[in-house]
Amino acid sequence: MGQAVSSVAILQAKLWYYQRISAMVLALCVAVHLIIIYIAVQDGLTANEILGRTRGNWAFALFYEIFVLACFVHAPIGLANILRENIQNAFLNRALPLLLAALILILGTMAVIGVVWGQP
Protein backbone atom coordinates (compact mmCIF):
# COMPACT_ATOMS: atom_id res chain seq x y z
CA MET A 1 0.00 0.00 0.00
CA GLY A 2 2.11 2.93 -1.25
CA GLN A 3 1.71 6.66 -1.17
CA ALA A 4 0.21 6.68 -4.70
CA VAL A 5 -2.71 4.45 -3.72
CA SER A 6 -3.21 6.46 -0.59
CA SER A 7 -3.52 9.84 -2.35
CA VAL A 8 -6.11 8.55 -4.85
CA ALA A 9 -8.05 7.06 -1.98
CA ILE A 10 -7.88 10.29 -0.01
CA LEU A 11 -9.18 12.24 -3.03
CA GLN A 12 -12.08 9.79 -3.34
CA ALA A 13 -12.81 10.18 0.38
CA LYS A 14 -12.92 13.97 -0.05
CA LEU A 15 -15.24 13.66 -3.06
CA TRP A 16 -17.57 11.48 -0.99
CA TYR A 17 -17.58 14.13 1.73
CA TYR A 18 -18.29 17.03 -0.63
CA GLN A 19 -21.02 15.06 -2.34
CA ARG A 20 -22.72 14.46 1.02
CA ILE A 21 -22.37 18.11 2.10
CA SER A 22 -23.85 19.26 -1.21
CA ALA A 23 -26.60 16.67 -0.64
CA MET A 24 -27.48 18.37 2.64
CA VAL A 25 -27.65 21.76 0.89
CA LEU A 26 -29.76 20.23 -1.88
CA ALA A 27 -32.16 18.63 0.59
CA LEU A 28 -33.12 22.13 1.73
CA CYS A 29 -33.04 23.67 -1.76
CA VAL A 30 -35.14 20.90 -3.31
CA ALA A 31 -37.74 21.07 -0.55
CA VAL A 32 -38.07 24.82 -1.10
CA HIS A 33 -38.06 24.37 -4.88
CA LEU A 34 -40.91 21.87 -4.72
CA ILE A 35 -43.00 24.40 -2.80
CA ILE A 36 -42.12 27.09 -5.34
CA ILE A 37 -43.13 24.72 -8.16
CA TYR A 38 -46.50 24.14 -6.53
CA ILE A 39 -47.07 27.89 -6.23
CA ALA A 40 -45.83 28.55 -9.78
CA VAL A 41 -47.99 25.84 -11.27
CA GLN A 42 -51.07 27.52 -9.83
CA ASP A 43 -50.07 31.10 -10.64
CA GLY A 44 -49.20 30.21 -14.20
CA LEU A 45 -46.28 29.02 -16.27
CA THR A 46 -46.26 31.29 -19.30
CA ALA A 47 -43.05 33.18 -19.95
CA ASN A 48 -44.71 36.34 -18.82
CA GLU A 49 -45.92 34.81 -15.58
CA ILE A 50 -42.59 33.17 -14.77
CA LEU A 51 -40.55 36.28 -15.45
CA GLY A 52 -43.06 38.40 -13.56
CA ARG A 53 -42.02 36.49 -10.44
CA THR A 54 -38.28 36.29 -11.08
CA ARG A 55 -37.22 39.52 -12.77
CA GLY A 56 -35.10 41.73 -10.50
CA ASN A 57 -35.53 39.29 -7.62
CA TRP A 58 -32.13 39.20 -5.88
CA ALA A 59 -33.24 36.70 -3.24
CA PHE A 60 -34.35 34.39 -6.02
CA ALA A 61 -30.98 34.80 -7.75
CA LEU A 62 -29.02 34.04 -4.58
CA PHE A 63 -31.11 31.01 -3.68
CA TYR A 64 -31.01 29.50 -7.15
CA GLU A 65 -27.33 30.13 -7.70
CA ILE A 66 -26.59 28.27 -4.46
CA PHE A 67 -28.87 25.54 -5.83
CA VAL A 68 -26.90 25.44 -9.11
CA LEU A 69 -23.56 25.26 -7.25
CA ALA A 70 -24.80 22.41 -5.07
CA CYS A 71 -25.96 20.49 -8.17
CA PHE A 72 -22.61 21.22 -9.80
CA VAL A 73 -20.86 19.36 -6.95
CA HIS A 74 -23.44 16.66 -6.31
CA ALA A 75 -24.48 15.31 -9.69
CA PRO A 76 -21.10 14.77 -11.41
CA ILE A 77 -19.69 12.85 -8.43
CA GLY A 78 -22.80 10.65 -8.44
CA LEU A 79 -22.47 10.10 -12.19
CA ALA A 80 -18.78 9.21 -11.82
CA ASN A 81 -19.67 6.46 -9.33
CA ILE A 82 -22.24 4.96 -11.67
CA LEU A 83 -19.89 5.07 -14.65
CA ARG A 84 -16.98 3.49 -12.81
CA GLU A 85 -19.13 0.51 -11.88
CA ASN A 86 -20.68 -0.05 -15.28
CA ILE A 87 -18.30 1.17 -17.99
CA GLN A 88 -14.66 0.23 -18.26
CA ASN A 89 -13.63 3.15 -20.49
CA ALA A 90 -11.16 5.31 -18.59
CA PHE A 91 -11.62 8.30 -20.91
CA LEU A 92 -15.44 8.36 -20.68
CA ASN A 93 -15.32 7.85 -16.93
CA ARG A 94 -13.40 11.10 -16.59
CA ALA A 95 -14.90 13.07 -19.46
CA LEU A 96 -18.62 12.55 -18.87
CA PRO A 97 -18.71 13.77 -15.25
CA LEU A 98 -16.59 16.80 -16.21
CA LEU A 99 -18.94 17.50 -19.11
CA LEU A 100 -21.96 17.28 -16.83
CA ALA A 101 -20.26 19.57 -14.31
CA ALA A 102 -19.54 22.18 -16.99
CA LEU A 103 -23.07 22.01 -18.39
CA ILE A 104 -24.65 22.39 -14.95
CA LEU A 105 -22.43 25.28 -13.89
CA ILE A 106 -22.55 27.22 -17.15
CA LEU A 107 -26.13 26.60 -18.24
CA GLY A 108 -27.37 26.85 -14.66
CA THR A 109 -25.77 30.23 -14.08
CA MET A 110 -27.02 31.40 -17.48
CA ALA A 111 -30.51 30.34 -16.44
CA VAL A 112 -30.33 32.25 -13.16
CA ILE A 113 -28.97 35.38 -14.84
CA GLY A 114 -31.48 34.99 -17.65
CA VAL A 115 -34.61 34.83 -15.50
CA VAL A 116 -33.51 37.52 -13.05
CA TRP A 117 -31.58 40.00 -15.20
CA GLY A 118 -32.26 39.01 -18.79
CA GLN A 119 -33.45 41.33 -21.52
CA PRO A 120 -37.09 42.37 -21.25
Added chain:
Amino acid sequence: MSQKSTRQLDFRGRAHWSYFAYYLHRISGLLLACFLPLHFFLLSRALNGEAELASYLKLTDFPIFKFGEWALVTLLALHLIGGTRLLVIEFGVWKGLRKAWIQMAVLGSLVCGGLFLILSR
Protein backbone atom coordinates in the same frame (compact mmCIF):
# COMPACT_ATOMS: atom_id res chain seq x y z
CA MET B 1 -5.57 -21.76 -10.87
CA SER B 2 -9.25 -21.49 -10.06
CA GLN B 3 -11.12 -18.85 -12.06
CA LYS B 4 -13.56 -16.20 -10.91
CA SER B 5 -17.20 -17.17 -11.15
CA THR B 6 -18.94 -15.59 -14.11
CA ARG B 7 -22.36 -16.35 -12.66
CA GLN B 8 -24.25 -13.10 -12.16
CA LEU B 9 -25.39 -12.14 -8.67
CA ASP B 10 -28.83 -13.65 -8.37
CA PHE B 11 -31.82 -11.34 -8.28
CA ARG B 12 -33.39 -13.46 -5.50
CA GLY B 13 -30.62 -12.42 -3.12
CA ARG B 14 -31.28 -8.76 -3.82
CA ALA B 15 -35.06 -8.79 -3.49
CA HIS B 16 -35.34 -6.72 -0.34
CA TRP B 17 -36.36 -3.17 0.54
CA SER B 18 -32.95 -1.62 1.02
CA TYR B 19 -31.70 -2.84 -2.33
CA PHE B 20 -34.89 -1.59 -3.97
CA ALA B 21 -34.26 1.81 -2.38
CA TYR B 22 -30.71 1.87 -3.77
CA TYR B 23 -31.96 1.04 -7.24
CA LEU B 24 -34.68 3.71 -7.22
CA HIS B 25 -32.18 6.25 -5.92
CA ARG B 26 -29.72 5.46 -8.68
CA ILE B 27 -32.31 5.55 -11.49
CA SER B 28 -33.92 8.77 -10.23
CA GLY B 29 -30.52 10.44 -9.81
CA LEU B 30 -29.40 9.46 -13.29
CA LEU B 31 -32.62 10.68 -14.93
CA LEU B 32 -32.55 13.94 -12.97
CA ALA B 33 -28.90 14.49 -13.93
CA CYS B 34 -29.78 13.98 -17.61
CA PHE B 35 -32.72 16.36 -17.36
CA LEU B 36 -30.92 19.18 -15.56
CA PRO B 37 -28.88 20.59 -18.48
CA LEU B 38 -32.03 20.69 -20.64
CA HIS B 39 -33.97 22.45 -17.89
CA PHE B 40 -31.22 25.04 -17.46
CA PHE B 41 -30.86 25.55 -21.20
CA LEU B 42 -34.55 26.24 -21.58
CA LEU B 43 -34.63 28.77 -18.75
CA SER B 44 -31.44 30.44 -19.97
CA ARG B 45 -33.34 31.54 -23.11
CA ALA B 46 -34.73 34.28 -20.83
CA LEU B 47 -31.37 35.98 -21.33
CA ASN B 48 -32.64 37.10 -24.73
CA GLY B 49 -35.97 38.30 -23.47
CA GLU B 50 -39.50 37.19 -22.69
CA ALA B 51 -40.44 36.56 -26.30
CA GLU B 52 -37.61 34.08 -26.81
CA LEU B 53 -38.41 32.26 -23.57
CA ALA B 54 -42.04 32.09 -24.63
CA SER B 55 -41.17 30.59 -27.99
CA TYR B 56 -39.04 27.88 -26.37
CA LEU B 57 -41.72 27.15 -23.79
CA LYS B 58 -44.17 26.60 -26.63
CA LEU B 59 -42.08 23.56 -27.62
CA THR B 60 -43.12 21.94 -24.34
CA ASP B 61 -46.83 22.21 -24.89
CA PHE B 62 -47.19 18.56 -25.90
CA PRO B 63 -48.67 15.87 -23.60
CA ILE B 64 -45.36 14.00 -23.53
CA PHE B 65 -43.80 16.98 -21.75
CA LYS B 66 -46.65 17.18 -19.27
CA PHE B 67 -46.00 13.53 -18.45
CA GLY B 68 -42.28 14.34 -18.21
CA GLU B 69 -42.95 17.18 -15.76
CA TRP B 70 -45.02 14.90 -13.53
CA ALA B 71 -42.34 12.22 -13.72
CA LEU B 72 -39.62 14.69 -12.77
CA VAL B 73 -41.51 16.03 -9.74
CA THR B 74 -42.10 12.42 -8.62
CA LEU B 75 -38.45 11.44 -9.17
CA LEU B 76 -37.24 14.59 -7.45
CA ALA B 77 -39.33 13.89 -4.34
CA LEU B 78 -38.20 10.25 -4.39
CA HIS B 79 -34.54 11.21 -4.62
CA LEU B 80 -35.00 13.84 -1.90
CA ILE B 81 -36.63 11.53 0.67
CA GLY B 82 -34.45 8.54 -0.21
CA GLY B 83 -31.39 10.77 -0.07
CA THR B 84 -32.34 12.13 3.34
CA ARG B 85 -32.63 8.50 4.51
CA LEU B 86 -29.02 7.92 3.39
CA LEU B 87 -27.82 11.08 5.13
CA VAL B 88 -29.51 9.92 8.33
CA ILE B 89 -27.89 6.48 7.99
CA GLU B 90 -24.44 7.89 7.26
CA PHE B 91 -24.40 10.85 9.64
CA GLY B 92 -26.96 9.99 12.30
CA VAL B 93 -27.23 7.39 15.03
CA TRP B 94 -27.51 3.86 13.63
CA LYS B 95 -31.05 2.54 13.89
CA GLY B 96 -31.05 -0.14 11.24
CA LEU B 97 -31.67 0.20 7.53
CA ARG B 98 -34.59 2.60 8.10
CA LYS B 99 -37.04 0.64 6.00
CA ALA B 100 -39.98 2.82 7.00
CA TRP B 101 -38.19 5.69 5.28
CA ILE B 102 -38.18 3.74 2.03
CA GLN B 103 -41.90 3.28 2.17
CA MET B 104 -42.24 6.98 3.01
CA ALA B 105 -40.10 7.85 0.00
CA VAL B 106 -42.29 5.88 -2.38
CA LEU B 107 -45.55 7.17 -0.91
CA GLY B 108 -44.24 10.71 -0.50
CA SER B 109 -43.11 10.87 -4.10
CA LEU B 110 -46.48 9.66 -5.35
CA VAL B 111 -48.20 12.25 -3.17
CA CYS B 112 -45.91 15.00 -4.50
CA GLY B 113 -46.52 13.85 -8.06
CA GLY B 114 -50.23 13.66 -7.48
CA LEU B 115 -50.30 17.10 -5.92
CA PHE B 116 -48.50 18.46 -8.95
CA LEU B 117 -51.08 16.94 -11.28
CA ILE B 118 -53.96 18.36 -9.29
CA LEU B 119 -52.50 21.84 -9.02
CA SER B 120 -51.55 22.04 -12.66
CA ARG B 121 -55.04 21.36 -14.02
Added chain:
Amino acid sequence: MNQSILNVKVWRGTQDGGFVEYKVPRAANQTVLDVVTYIQRKLDPTLSYRFACRVGMCGSCAMTVNGKARWTCRTHVAKIADSDTLEIAPLDNLPIIKDLATDMTEFFDKMSKAVGYFKGEQTRHDDFAKVKPDSEERQLANAGIECIGCGVCYASCEVVSARESYLGPAALNRAWTLVNDERDSQQLDRLRAVAGDAGCHSCHTQGTCSERCPKQIEPTAGIAGLKKIVGRAAVMGSKWGKL
Protein backbone atom coordinates in the same frame (compact mmCIF):
# COMPACT_ATOMS: atom_id res chain seq x y z
CA MET C 1 -46.07 -34.34 -6.97
CA ASN C 2 -44.53 -36.93 -4.68
CA GLN C 3 -44.03 -35.15 -1.35
CA SER C 4 -41.10 -37.25 -0.21
CA ILE C 5 -38.62 -36.51 -3.01
CA LEU C 6 -36.64 -33.30 -3.47
CA ASN C 7 -35.44 -32.18 -6.92
CA VAL C 8 -32.05 -30.69 -6.20
CA LYS C 9 -30.00 -28.76 -8.75
CA VAL C 10 -26.35 -28.62 -7.75
CA TRP C 11 -23.61 -26.61 -9.45
CA ARG C 12 -20.89 -28.88 -10.81
CA GLY C 13 -17.55 -27.88 -12.26
CA THR C 14 -15.85 -24.50 -12.15
CA GLN C 15 -17.16 -21.21 -13.53
CA ASP C 16 -17.77 -22.95 -16.85
CA GLY C 17 -19.83 -25.65 -15.20
CA GLY C 18 -23.57 -26.00 -14.82
CA PHE C 19 -26.37 -27.36 -12.73
CA VAL C 20 -26.86 -31.13 -12.43
CA GLU C 21 -30.10 -32.50 -11.03
CA TYR C 22 -30.35 -35.07 -8.27
CA LYS C 23 -33.34 -36.66 -6.52
CA VAL C 24 -33.00 -36.71 -2.76
CA PRO C 25 -35.48 -38.26 -0.30
CA ARG C 26 -36.93 -35.75 2.13
CA ALA C 27 -36.54 -36.26 5.85
CA ALA C 28 -37.85 -34.54 8.95
CA ASN C 29 -35.75 -31.57 10.12
CA GLN C 30 -33.55 -31.95 7.06
CA THR C 31 -31.02 -29.18 6.43
CA VAL C 32 -29.52 -28.23 3.09
CA LEU C 33 -26.19 -29.59 4.35
CA ASP C 34 -27.91 -32.94 4.96
CA VAL C 35 -29.05 -32.86 1.33
CA VAL C 36 -25.55 -32.12 -0.03
CA THR C 37 -24.04 -34.80 2.19
CA TYR C 38 -26.62 -37.33 1.00
CA ILE C 39 -25.79 -36.58 -2.64
CA GLN C 40 -22.06 -36.97 -2.07
CA ARG C 41 -22.37 -40.17 -0.04
CA LYS C 42 -25.15 -41.99 -1.87
CA LEU C 43 -25.47 -40.56 -5.36
CA ASP C 44 -22.25 -38.97 -6.60
CA PRO C 45 -18.97 -39.29 -4.64
CA THR C 46 -17.27 -36.81 -7.00
CA LEU C 47 -19.18 -33.86 -5.51
CA SER C 48 -16.86 -31.42 -3.69
CA TYR C 49 -18.11 -29.28 -0.83
CA ARG C 50 -16.99 -27.87 2.52
CA PHE C 51 -18.33 -28.20 6.03
CA ALA C 52 -16.91 -28.70 9.50
CA CYS C 53 -18.92 -28.18 12.67
CA ARG C 54 -22.40 -28.67 11.10
CA VAL C 55 -23.91 -26.79 14.06
CA GLY C 56 -23.72 -23.14 12.95
CA MET C 57 -20.43 -22.14 14.56
CA CYS C 58 -17.70 -22.29 11.96
CA GLY C 59 -19.24 -20.82 8.78
CA SER C 60 -17.50 -23.35 6.48
CA CYS C 61 -20.71 -24.63 4.88
CA ALA C 62 -21.79 -21.30 3.39
CA MET C 63 -23.28 -21.72 -0.10
CA THR C 64 -25.82 -20.03 -2.37
CA VAL C 65 -29.19 -21.68 -1.80
CA ASN C 66 -32.10 -20.65 -4.05
CA GLY C 67 -30.15 -17.50 -4.89
CA LYS C 68 -29.28 -16.44 -1.35
CA ALA C 69 -26.02 -16.99 0.51
CA ARG C 70 -26.63 -19.03 3.65
CA TRP C 71 -25.12 -21.47 6.12
CA THR C 72 -26.42 -24.76 4.78
CA CYS C 73 -26.22 -26.47 8.16
CA ARG C 74 -28.65 -23.91 9.58
CA THR C 75 -31.03 -23.79 6.65
CA HIS C 76 -33.99 -26.11 7.00
CA VAL C 77 -35.20 -27.50 3.70
CA ALA C 78 -38.80 -27.29 4.85
CA LYS C 79 -38.47 -23.53 5.27
CA ILE C 80 -37.07 -22.71 1.85
CA ALA C 81 -37.94 -25.40 -0.68
CA ASP C 82 -40.92 -24.16 -2.67
CA SER C 83 -42.54 -26.95 -4.62
CA ASP C 84 -39.91 -29.55 -3.76
CA THR C 85 -37.06 -27.88 -5.63
CA LEU C 86 -33.73 -26.68 -4.34
CA GLU C 87 -30.93 -24.90 -6.16
CA ILE C 88 -27.49 -25.14 -4.56
CA ALA C 89 -24.50 -23.24 -5.90
CA PRO C 90 -21.15 -22.08 -4.52
CA LEU C 91 -20.82 -18.62 -2.91
CA ASP C 92 -20.83 -15.77 -5.43
CA ASN C 93 -18.03 -13.25 -5.96
CA LEU C 94 -15.34 -15.85 -5.27
CA PRO C 95 -13.37 -18.05 -7.68
CA ILE C 96 -14.78 -21.57 -7.82
CA ILE C 97 -12.26 -24.30 -7.07
CA LYS C 98 -14.70 -27.09 -7.85
CA ASP C 99 -18.46 -27.59 -7.48
CA LEU C 100 -19.49 -26.00 -4.18
CA ALA C 101 -16.04 -25.08 -2.89
CA THR C 102 -14.73 -21.55 -3.47
CA ASP C 103 -11.30 -20.03 -3.10
CA MET C 104 -11.46 -17.80 -0.03
CA THR C 105 -7.97 -16.30 -0.49
CA GLU C 106 -9.09 -12.86 -1.72
CA PHE C 107 -11.66 -12.65 1.08
CA PHE C 108 -9.00 -13.08 3.76
CA ASP C 109 -6.44 -10.99 1.88
CA LYS C 110 -8.88 -8.09 2.00
CA MET C 111 -9.21 -8.44 5.78
CA SER C 112 -5.49 -7.88 5.87
CA LYS C 113 -5.60 -5.00 3.36
CA ALA C 114 -8.17 -3.23 5.52
CA VAL C 115 -5.75 -3.47 8.48
CA GLY C 116 -8.33 -5.78 10.02
CA TYR C 117 -5.93 -7.04 12.67
CA PHE C 118 -5.05 -5.78 16.11
CA LYS C 119 -1.76 -4.25 17.12
CA GLY C 120 -1.25 -2.54 20.45
CA GLU C 121 1.68 -0.81 22.10
CA GLN C 122 1.56 -2.28 25.55
CA THR C 123 3.58 -5.24 26.71
CA ARG C 124 3.18 -7.85 29.43
CA HIS C 125 5.02 -5.46 31.76
CA ASP C 126 2.29 -2.82 31.49
CA ASP C 127 -0.91 -2.83 33.48
CA PHE C 128 -4.12 -4.12 31.86
CA ALA C 129 -5.84 -1.66 29.57
CA LYS C 130 -8.93 -0.31 31.34
CA VAL C 131 -11.68 -0.22 28.75
CA LYS C 132 -15.13 0.81 29.93
CA PRO C 133 -17.56 -1.83 28.63
CA ASP C 134 -20.43 0.64 28.43
CA SER C 135 -18.50 3.33 26.55
CA GLU C 136 -20.02 4.23 23.20
CA GLU C 137 -16.95 3.07 21.29
CA ARG C 138 -16.81 -0.30 23.03
CA GLN C 139 -20.49 -0.91 22.34
CA LEU C 140 -20.04 -0.07 18.69
CA ALA C 141 -17.09 -2.46 18.51
CA ASN C 142 -18.99 -5.20 20.32
CA ALA C 143 -21.78 -5.06 17.76
CA GLY C 144 -19.36 -6.31 15.12
CA ILE C 145 -16.81 -8.55 16.82
CA GLU C 146 -18.72 -11.85 16.50
CA CYS C 147 -17.82 -12.16 12.82
CA ILE C 148 -16.33 -15.58 12.01
CA GLY C 149 -15.34 -14.78 8.44
CA CYS C 150 -17.81 -17.07 6.68
CA GLY C 151 -18.02 -14.96 3.53
CA VAL C 152 -21.82 -14.79 3.27
CA CYS C 153 -21.85 -10.98 3.29
CA TYR C 154 -19.02 -10.79 0.78
CA ALA C 155 -20.84 -13.19 -1.52
CA SER C 156 -24.02 -11.14 -1.29
CA CYS C 157 -22.56 -7.73 -2.03
CA GLU C 158 -23.18 -6.21 -5.46
CA VAL C 159 -20.38 -3.67 -5.00
CA VAL C 160 -17.96 -6.57 -4.54
CA SER C 161 -19.20 -7.87 -7.92
CA ALA C 162 -18.88 -4.45 -9.54
CA ARG C 163 -15.50 -3.39 -8.18
CA GLU C 164 -12.58 -5.81 -8.14
CA SER C 165 -10.66 -4.00 -5.41
CA TYR C 166 -13.59 -3.29 -3.07
CA LEU C 167 -12.65 -4.58 0.37
CA GLY C 168 -16.15 -5.84 1.13
CA PRO C 169 -18.44 -5.82 4.17
CA ALA C 170 -16.56 -8.31 6.37
CA ALA C 171 -13.17 -6.61 6.09
CA LEU C 172 -14.72 -3.18 6.62
CA ASN C 173 -16.76 -4.39 9.57
CA ARG C 174 -13.58 -5.80 11.09
CA ALA C 175 -11.78 -2.50 10.49
CA TRP C 176 -14.68 -0.67 12.18
CA THR C 177 -14.45 -2.80 15.32
CA LEU C 178 -10.75 -1.97 15.51
CA VAL C 179 -11.24 1.75 14.84
CA ASN C 180 -13.37 1.65 17.98
CA ASP C 181 -10.74 -0.22 19.94
CA GLU C 182 -8.89 2.35 22.02
CA ARG C 183 -5.96 -0.02 22.58
CA ASP C 184 -5.08 -0.29 18.87
CA SER C 185 -2.13 1.77 17.64
CA GLN C 186 -2.56 1.70 13.85
CA GLN C 187 -5.60 3.91 13.41
CA LEU C 188 -4.14 6.30 10.83
CA ASP C 189 -2.91 3.41 8.66
CA ARG C 190 -6.30 1.78 9.01
CA LEU C 191 -8.21 4.92 8.02
CA ARG C 192 -5.99 5.27 4.95
CA ALA C 193 -6.53 1.60 4.11
CA VAL C 194 -10.32 1.88 4.14
CA ALA C 195 -10.59 5.27 2.43
CA GLY C 196 -11.81 5.78 -1.10
CA ASP C 197 -13.40 3.58 -3.70
CA ALA C 198 -11.66 0.34 -2.73
CA GLY C 199 -12.76 1.14 0.80
CA CYS C 200 -15.85 2.20 2.62
CA HIS C 201 -16.84 5.04 0.30
CA SER C 202 -18.03 2.68 -2.43
CA CYS C 203 -20.71 1.17 -0.24
CA HIS C 204 -24.14 2.09 -1.63
CA THR C 205 -26.05 1.06 1.49
CA GLN C 206 -27.79 -1.71 -0.43
CA GLY C 207 -27.86 -3.57 2.87
CA THR C 208 -27.79 -7.12 1.53
CA CYS C 209 -24.86 -7.89 3.82
CA SER C 210 -26.89 -6.90 6.88
CA GLU C 211 -29.92 -8.83 5.61
CA ARG C 212 -27.93 -12.04 5.09
CA CYS C 213 -25.45 -12.16 7.99
CA PRO C 214 -26.14 -15.39 9.89
CA LYS C 215 -24.89 -13.75 13.09
CA GLN C 216 -27.12 -10.70 12.65
CA ILE C 217 -24.15 -8.39 12.39
CA GLU C 218 -24.90 -5.25 10.35
CA PRO C 219 -21.81 -4.39 8.32
CA THR C 220 -23.78 -1.47 6.82
CA ALA C 221 -23.64 0.20 10.24
CA GLY C 222 -19.88 -0.12 10.56
CA ILE C 223 -19.30 1.00 6.99
CA ALA C 224 -21.51 4.06 7.54
CA GLY C 225 -19.47 4.86 10.65
CA LEU C 226 -16.22 4.48 8.72
CA LYS C 227 -17.46 6.70 5.89
CA LYS C 228 -18.07 9.55 8.26
CA ILE C 229 -14.81 9.25 10.21
CA VAL C 230 -12.65 8.72 7.12
CA GLY C 231 -14.43 11.37 5.04
CA ARG C 232 -13.96 13.95 7.77
CA ALA C 233 -10.37 12.81 8.34
CA ALA C 234 -9.59 13.31 4.65
CA VAL C 235 -10.97 16.85 4.68
CA MET C 236 -10.32 18.08 8.20
CA GLY C 237 -8.05 15.57 9.92
CA SER C 238 -8.87 13.15 12.76
CA LYS C 239 -7.99 12.66 16.40
CA TRP C 240 -5.12 10.50 15.22
CA GLY C 241 -3.78 13.02 12.74
CA LYS C 242 -4.25 14.03 9.11
CA LEU C 243 -4.77 11.33 6.48
